[in-house]
Amino acid sequence: MTETLRGAPAMVDHEAVIGLEVHAQLLTRSKMFCGCPAGYVGAAPNENTCPVCLGLPGTLPVINRRAVEHTVRTALALNCEIPHFTKFDRKNYFYPDLPKGYQISQYDLPLSRNGHLEFSLDGRRVRCGITRVHLEEDTGTLHHAGDVLQSATSSLVDYNRSGVPLMEIVGEPDLRSAEEAREYLVRLRQILMYIGVNDGNLEEGSFRCDANVSVRPRGSDTLGVKVEIKNMNSFRAVQRAVEYEITRQITVLGAGETLHQETRGWVEARAATVSQRSKEHAHDYRYFPEPDLAPMVLSVEMVEEVRHTLPELPEARAARLVAEHGIGADDAGVLTATREEADSFERLVAAGVPARLAANWQVNAVNGLSNAHHVPLWESGLGIDGLAALLRLVDAGTVNQTTAKELLEELYLGGGDPGAIVRERGLGQVSDAAELAALVDAAIEANAKAVADFQGGKEGALQAVVGHVMKATKGRADAKLVNRLLRERLSG
Amino acid sequence: MSAAPETLAECAAALRAGAVTAVELLERSRARIAALDPQVNAFLSRTDDLADRAAVEADRLLSAGTPGLPALCGVPVAVKDVLCVEGAETTAGSLILRGFRPPYTATAVQRLLDAGAVLVGKTNCDEFAMGSSNENSAYGPVRNPWDLGRVPGGSSGGSAAAVAARMVPLSLGTDTGGSIRQPAALCGVVGFKPTYGRVSRYGLIAFASSLDQVGPFALSVEDAATCFAAVAGHDPLDGTSSPTSVEDPLGGLREGVDGLRLGVPHEYFGEGLDPGVRAAVEGALEVLRSLGATLEEVSLPTTDAALSTYYVIAPAECSSNLARYDGIRFGMREDRGSLLETYLRTRDAGFGAEVKRRIMLGTYALSSGYYDAYYRKAQKVRTLIADEFSRVFERVDAIVSPTSPVPAFPLGAHSDPLSMYLLDVLTVPVNLAGLPGVSVPCGLVDGLPVGLQVVAPRFLDARALRIAHAYEQATGWRTLRPASVEAVAP
Numbered sequence: 001m002t003e004t005l006r007g008a009p010a011m012v013d014h015e016a017v018i019g020l021e022v023h024a025q026l027l028t029r030s031k032m033f034c035g036c037p038a039g040y041v042g043a044a045p046n047e048n049t050c051p052v053c054l055g056l057p058g059t060l061p062v063i064n065r066r067a068v069e070h071t072v073r074t075a076l077a078l079n080c081e082i083p084h085f086t087k088f089d090r091k092n093y094f095y096p097d098l099p100k101g102y103q104i105s106q107y108d109l110p111l112s113r114n115g116h117l118e119f120s121l122d123g124r125r126v127r128c129g130i131t132r133v134h135l136e137e138d139t140g141t142l143h144h145a146g147d148v149l150q151s152a153t154s155s156l157v158d159y160n161r162s163g164v165p166l167m168e169i170v171g172e173p174d175l176r177s178a179e180e181a182r183e184y185l186v187r188l189r190q191i192l193m194y195i196g197v198n199d200g201n202l203e204e205g206s207f208r209c210d211a212n213v214s215v216r217p218r219g220s221d222t223l224g225v226k227v228e229i230k231n232m233n234s235f236r237a238v239q240r241a242v243e244y245e246i247t248r249q250i251t252v253l254g255a256g257e258t259l260h261q262e263t264r265g266w267v268e269a270r271a272a273t274v275s276q277r278s279k280e281h282a283h284d285y286r287y288f289p290e291p292d293l294a295p296m297v298l299s300v301e302m303v304e305e306v307r308h309t310l311p312e313l314p315e316a317r318a319a320r321l322v323a324e325h326g327i328g329a330d331d332a333g334v335l336t337a338t339r340e341e342a343d344s345f346e347r348l349v350a351a352g353v354p355a356r357l358a359a360n361w362q363v364n365a366v367n368g369l370s371n372a373h374h375v376p377l378w379e380s381g382l383g384i385d386g387l388a389a390l391l392r393l394v395d396a397g398t399v400n401q402t403t404a405k406e407l408l409e410e411l412y413l414g415g416g417d418p419g420a421i422v423r424e425r426g427l428g429q430v431s432d433a434a435e436l437a438a439l440v441d442a443a444i445e446a447n448a449k450a451v452a453d454f455q456g457g458k459e460g461a462l463q464a465v466v467g468h469v470m471k472a473t474k475g476r477a478d479a480k481l482v483n484r485l486l487r488e489r490l491s492g
Numbered sequence: 493m494s495a496a497p498e499t500l501a502e503c504a505a506a507l508r509a510g511a512v513t514a515v516e517l518l519e520r521s522r523a524r525i526a527a528l529d530p531q532v533n534a535f536l537s538r539t540d541d542l543a544d545r546a547a548v549e550a551d552r553l554l555s556a557g558t559p560g561l562p563a564l565c566g567v568p569v570a571v572k573d574v575l576c577v578e579g580a581e582t583t584a585g586s587l588i589l590r591g592f593r594p595p596y597t598a599t600a601v602q603r604l605l606d607a608g609a610v611l612v613g614k615t616n617c618d619e620f621a622m623g624s625s626n627e628n629s630a631y632g633p634v635r636n637p638w639d640l641g642r643v644p645g646g647s648s649g650g651s652a653a654a655v656a657a658r659m660v661p662l663s664l665g666t667d668t669g670g671s672i673r674q675p676a677a678l679c680g681v682v683g684f685k686p687t688y689g690r691v692s693r694y695g696l697i698a699f700a701s702s703l704d705q706v707g708p709f710a711l712s713v714e715d716a717a718t719c720f721a722a723v724a725g726h727d728p729l730d731g732t733s734s735p736t737s738v739e740d741p742l743g744g745l746r747e748g749v750d751g752l753r754l755g756v757p758h759e760y761f762g763e764g765l766d767p768g769v770r771a772a773v774e775g776a777l778e779v780l781r782s783l784g785a786t787l788e789e790v791s792l793p794t795t796d797a798a799l800s801t802y803y804v805i806a807p808a809e810c811s812s813n814l815a816r817y818d819g820i821r822f823g824m825r826e827d828r829g830s831l832l833e834t835y836l837r838t839r840d841a842g843f844g845a846e847v848k849r850r851i852m853l854g855t856y857a858l859s860s861g862y863y864d865a866y867y868r869k870a871q872k873v874r875t876l877i878a879d880e881f882s883r884v885f886e887r888v889d890a891i892v893s894p895t896s897p898v899p900a901f902p903l904g905a906h907s908d909p910l911s912m913y914l915l916d917v918l919t920v921p922v923n924l925a926g927l928p929g930v931s932v933p934c935g936l937v938d939g940l941p942v943g944l945q946v947v948a949p950r951f952l953d954a955r956a957l958r959i960a961h962a963y964e965q966a967t968g969w970r971t972l973r974p975a976s977v978e979a980v981a982p
Contacts, residue, residue, distance in 0.1 A: 051596050055816045057589065057697040058576045058598060062731050092812050092858070094835055101815020157820070286858035288867055291701035291809055293731050 013218040014253070016246040018181050018211060019173035020238075022188060024198040025138060025206040026070045026165035032137040033061030033104065033163055040160035041204060053163035055099030060292050063088075067165035070197040071111050071135045072298065072306045074167060077195050077313060078130045080115030082303050087295035088135075092286040096157050097140040105168075107287040110134035111298075117171075119187040119315070121180060128184050129172030138164040167197070173212065173223065178242040182235050185209055190314050194339045202234050209238055213245045215253065224249070225259040229273055231266045241266035245273050317342055325355035334363045344377050344384050351388035354395055361391060365405055369412045381415030382408070390418040398422060400429045402475045431478035433485065436469065439477070440485045443468035455490060462486060496520065500567055500661045500715035507554055507566045514550035514566030514610060518543055521568040521612050524659045528976060533634050534644075534654040536573045537581050538613035543568070546610040553608070563718050565608030570663040572651045573614040574621050575601050575706070576695040584697045585619040585629040585647075588842025589823045598695025599730065600664060600706040600723045607722040612660055615650030619844045620814065621671055621699040623647045624915045625906065628846045633903055636679060637974040638940055642900040645675030648709070652679040655709045658977050662719050663709045668699050669802050670895075670919025672707045673931035677895035677943020680933045680972065682960070683709050684716045687951050688926035689734035691720075692727030698813040700806035701732075703923045712970055713932060713961040717741040720953065734951070741954040749962045750784030755888035759795040760918050766898045768937030773894045776934040776944045779966050780892065780959070790884045790891070794877050798921040801877065803913060804857050804870035805924075810847075811854030817842060849909065878925040885949045890959055893918055895931040895943035918945065928953040932960040933969040941972075 031038050034052035052059040075082050089107035115130035140162040145154045169188065175181050189207055192198035200207050209232055214224035229245055232238045245264070252259055264273040289295075312320070318332040321342070327335075336342045341362070348358040362377070366387065370376050378384055390407060393399045399407070399422055407418055407427075422428055430436060443465050444451055453461035462483070469482045497506040497517075506512040529535055550566035571577070574584045576594035583589040597605070605611060618628035626634040626649025634649035636642040637657040644653040648665025652675035655663050665672040667685035676683025684707045691706040698704060708719035721741050727733045756777060761770060781787050819825035819838030826837035843851070857866035884891065897918060906912040922929040927947050934944035944963065948956035964970055 051594070054821060056594060056596075056822065057582075057584070057592070057816065058574075058594065058695040059596075060694050060730050060732075062729060090812050092815060094815065094818060096818075096820045096831065099816060099821060101818060102812050284860045286812070286855065286860075286863075288808060288812070288858050288863070291732075292698075 014215045014250045015218040015220075016176055016178075016242075017173045017214045017216060017223060018175040018177075018242060020171045020175065020181060020184060021210045021212070022169040022171070022185070023208040023210075024074075024167045024169065024192055026067050026167055026197055027199060028064055028066045028070065028165050030064060031163040032064050032067055032135070032165040036163065038164045040164070043160050045156070045158040046160060048160045049162065053099070054159055055101075055162075061104060061290075063293060063296070064165060067135060068111070068296065068298075069302075069306055070165070071133060071167050072303055073195050073310060074169070074192065074197055075112030075115065075133045076303075076307050076310055077191050078112075078115040078117055078133060078169070080112035080130060080133055082112045082298060083109065085109065085295060085297055086111045088290040088293045089287045090290050091136075093283050095139070096155065097142050097162070099140065099159060099162055103136060103139065104290055104293070105136035105287075106134035109295075117184065117188060117191070119183055121183045126175070126180055126183070128174040128180075131170040131172050133167060133169050136166050136168060138162065138166040173214075178239045178246065181211060181242050182239040185235055185238060187314075190337065194311060194314055205233070211238065211242055211245075213242055213249070215246060215249045225261050227259065227261070227273075228263045229266055230263060230276070233268075237266055237268060240271065241273055244271065248273065311339060314342075321345070325349060325359070327355055327359040331359045331363050334367070335359060340376060340378055347384045348388050348391065351385065351392075353388050353391040357391055357395055361387070361408075365408055369409065373413060375413065381413050382411045383415065386411060386415060386418065393418055393422060397431060397478065398428055400476065400478060402470075402479075403427050403429070406475075427476060429478050430473050430476050431481055433481065436477060436482060436485055439469050439472050440482065440489060443472070444486070444489060451490065498658055498661060499711045500564070500718055501712065503567050503661055504563070504565070507550075508561070510554075514547040514554065517566060517568055518547040518610055518612065521660055524657065525612070528637070528657050528659060531635060531640050531976070532637055532653050532657055533632050534615055534650040534657065534659060535570065535613045536583060536585070536616050536631055536650070539577060539580050539611050542577070542580065543610050543612050546605065546608075550608050550610060562606065562608035563722055564604060564662070567609050567662060568612045568660045569604055569609040570612050570615045570651060570654045570660045571598075571601050571604070572617050572621075572648050572663070572665045574617060574666055574697040574699075575614075575664060576697065577601055577611065577614065580614065582614065582697070583631070584621070585617045585631060586817075586842065586844070586847070587630045587824060588817045588838070589697075592823050594695070596695060598706075599692035599727045601695065603723045604664065604719070609662070615648070615654055615663060615665075617650055617665075618647035618671075619847050620697065620810070621647040621666055621668055621704075622810070622846050622850055624670070624674060624912050625901075625903075626650065626675070627903060628844055630844055635903070636900045637976045638680060639900060640976065642902050642940070643678070643905075645678035645896065645900065647671040647675075648683075649675050651709050652676055652681055652683065655679070655681045655711060656974055656977075658711075658973070661711060662715060664706055664719075664723070665709055666696060666699075666704055666706050667919075667923065668703045668705075668806060669916045669923050672709065673919050673922075673929055673943065673945060674896045674915070676709055676931040677933075677945075678900040678941065680941030680969075680974065681709050681711060682713050682716045682930065682932050682964070682970075683707065683943075684720060684930040684953075684957065685922065685928065686720060686724060686953050687734075687928045688923070689732055690724050690738065690928070690951070690953060692723075692725075692730040692733045694727055694729040698809075700809040701813060702809060703802075703806060705923075713930065713957055713964050714742070714745060716930070717745055717954075717957045717961070720957070724953075736951065739951075739954045741957050744954055744958055745961050747958055748783060749780055749959050751786075752784075752890065752959065753786045753788055753888040754780060754959070755788055755790035755884055755891045757790050757792045757795065757884075757891060757893060759792050760893035764897050764914065764917070765894065766937065769894050769897060769899060769942050772935030772937055772942040773944055776963060776967075777892060780963055783962055783966055785959075787892075788888055790888060792880055792884060792921065794873065794880050795917070795921060797873050798877055798924055799913060799917050801870045801873045802916070802920040802924060803853070804866050805874060807850040807854030808857045808867050808870075809854065811851045811858065814843075814847065814851055846909065874924050877921055881921070881925045881927060882949075889948070890955060891947040892959075893945045893947070895919065895945040899937050899940035899942055922947050926950055928956045930956045930960045932964050933972070934963070934967070935969060936972065
């Protein structure tokens with residue numbers, strides 16, 4: 001081989017190949033194979049356990065039908081094929097967080113396969129294949145004395161998570177950049193939350209992601225050596241870890257060295273991936289059909305019933321909002337970020353608020369307050385109906401934008417009837433031309449310099465005069481009307 | 493001979509007639525255990541408190557003359573130590589579970605208790621039900637009441653011997669490859685393995701999940717049927733238990749065999765069959781013919797593949813089922829600092845040689861690169877075996893054969909594991925096909941019992957019992973008692 005190629009990595013144009021595996025806990029009341037509560041946040045250690053999820057001798061699993069439905073729902077949302085016949089298998093390995101010494105999972109006949117997820121990124125459409133969506137059970141969690149495994153003298157096991165229904169969504173290696181990887185995850189999480197199967201919590205691990213990353217010379221159609229990355233607890237971590245790994249692999253290849261198939265962990269503090277396990281130490285999981293569970297036959301009726309319960313998905317909903325209500329595509333994207341937000345918007349419109357007004361307020365003022373207080377609109381004291389009442393006052397010209405924003409801030413948490421408050425406090429907009437004319441005259445008199453500047457061509461100078469009128473009316477004046485009156489006077 | 497009630501039917505009648513109380517039956521059972529078990533070693537533990545309470549409660553119901561008394565009200569029973577009983581030590585015959593007290597009761601046991609049975613104790617067995625002689629128990633072998641120098645068969649040797657020695661009239665065992673039928677044959681009692689899925693496996697410590705089935709030992713087919721009726725039926729806690737309704741095994745029990753076609757597979761009368769066993773079974777076939785059954789020779793050509801199929805599938809499942817015995821949450825733990833050392837030491841000290849052998853066999857059969865050659869192929873052969881039975885059952889109503897090719901053999905006679913495995917040849921195919929099979933005493937050879945096996949199509953458990961009952965009623969074998977039983981006054 002030529003020296004130049006080895007010595008100059010930049011000369012070889014590389015392409016990254018990324019495939020993501022997502023584990024998403026299902027929002028079911030009970031665990032996958034027993035009646036224990038599936039939610040464990042806030043529970044005392046080992047509180048939500050029973051002989052089945054502790055793997056005690058003689059206990060047997062019983063399939064949670066709701067978890068199967070959730071997986072079918074997910075598969076449908078991701079355009080997957082759902083075979084008639086599916087079964088569970090055992091994945092065998094020893095670890096203290098795995099009470100039976102095997103995980104009940106699915107191997108060669110998963111609940112669904114061959115789907116795809118499509119999304120837009122920087123004006124391009126990206127389509128990522130979904131290899132399969134299957135159902136399995138989560139493991140328990142280990143707590144090492146002193147928090148660090150290497151120096152721990154003892155470890156405690158909490159089986160509250162053991163047996164929580166877990167869905168594995170395996171993506172095809174169709175992603176080509178860290179940005180695409182991140183966007184894929186954002187979209188996938190959004191869909192799972194839309195269809196009500198997952199709460200999308202990356203920090204607490206109810207939505208987890210591993211990435212398979214390889215690089216190859218651009219134009220090549222063979223795959224490079226694959227590295228699996230684990231321990232990424234946020235979208236940002238995924239993006240950074242994948243970026244890091246792509247650069248690392250290109251650098252290794254550029255230095256003339258070879259890559260090894262291995263598992264690496266993302267270490268946030270070092271902003272680097274670190275080798276955890278090489279292929280030589282890979283497990284042989286000895287998969288075989290789970291003899292404690294009969295294979296499942298999914299009837300067409302069952303699948304169709306689930307399909308019936310599938311809500312409109314975010315992309316379709318955004319497109320419909322644009323088409324139906326004439327709002328901007330960006331606003332539609334923000335408004336459909338979650339199902340609740342989109343529902344709120346549509347309820348505002350249904351309550352008589354013009355769509356653009358509703359969109360503008362929800363995207364800006366309401367989202368700002370919702371983030372500041374960590375209380376979404378539909379849980380706020382004002383509520384969707386209160387906001388609708390307020391925005392109808394804006395639309396009718398009863399109050400101006402400034403007053404409305406102040407009222408929104410005031411009522412957001414505690415609630416109240418905006419119409420009544422406007423009447424009580426006399427906050428109604430002053431839009432009587434006769435009443436405003438006197439104030440406009442006074443303002444012109446008091447702001448001689450600004451008036452002169454405006455007449456001298458400084459357009460912006462007019463705002464000081466308008467401000468004077470607004471101040472005099474405690475912000476209640478119809479700003480548009482004041483503007484018009486001023487211009488009439490000054491040009492007259 | 494004592495007039496004391498021995499069989500379940502006799503006990504139930506005497507209890508209802510007020511001739512005996514449940515407490516008296518329990519005391520009699522305890523007295524026989526005290527007298528005989530030091531030699532037989534059928535029991536691993538006793539459930540005295542549970543038994544005392546159940547007997548008192550049974551007597552209360554009996555003396556109140558409560559209508560609709562449950563079938564087993566006041567009857568002493570024993571269960572194999574692979575069946576969990578809440579709060580009672582349950583070891584599966586293994587050191588690794590010494591001291592393990594499950595917080596739940598197996599469904600089959602619970603149904604016995606619900607039917608009024610008085611649970612006397614837990615019976616000895618091969619470790620995790622792996623064995624054909626009961627010599628693999630970590631707590632010493634069980635000895636055959638017919639000859640204390642011989643094995644009772646296995647793996648449910650304790651349950652078989654306890655009934656044979658009249659310590660209890662009824663017991664539960666489990667059958668994965670013959671573990672009820674073979675010890676029943678060797679101990680001269682009735683043993684019944686129901687259709688797979690008929691009796692719940694919940695609370696049964698698994699050996700091979702796709703093969704394990706719980707069933708009764710009794711002194712008569714009718715008793716076995718009564719017990720089966722009490723424990724059978726769907727259990728929401730066992731996803732493999734059948735939701736189909738159970739045909740009452742007692743209803744048609746006395747309908748006889750007149751007009752039934754019975755298949756005699758010539759492969760089951762081949763090489764390795766003890767001549768005395770052959771003679772006894774052929775005699776039994778003549779009895780059935782005289783009762784009006786038609787005998788027809790049939791062929792089950794995959795029989796010779798069944799054993800190797802079984803010894804791939806059962807170890808494969810066991811290698812996974814036994815992974816949970818890791819010293820982390822219950823049972824024995826040999827703490828050795830590192831996790832790996834703790835695993836290795838615990839499992840090394842806790843498991844016996846046969847269990848380790850099967851875990852290794854199964855692990856190998858499931859390993860990457862060997863799965864297709866062993867496990868997958870075995871599953872295909874299993875399907876062929878089941879299909880073959882189905883085809884034969886198009887022509888005949890049931891299949892009759894010897895249960896075990898040999899009568900009880902001396903302890904230590906089969907130190908080579910392979911020669912021991914070969915003893916399962918006549919029972920294993922029935923498990924692979926999930927069929928019901930009953931073993932009923934059909935004679936003696938050199939003073940040792942011989943068993944006749946009756947196998948019926950899936951879920952026709954009642955038919956297998958009906959045929960066995962007809963045979964039993966036509967012969968006097970069930971009244972024969974082992975010498976050790978005669979030696980001890982009840």
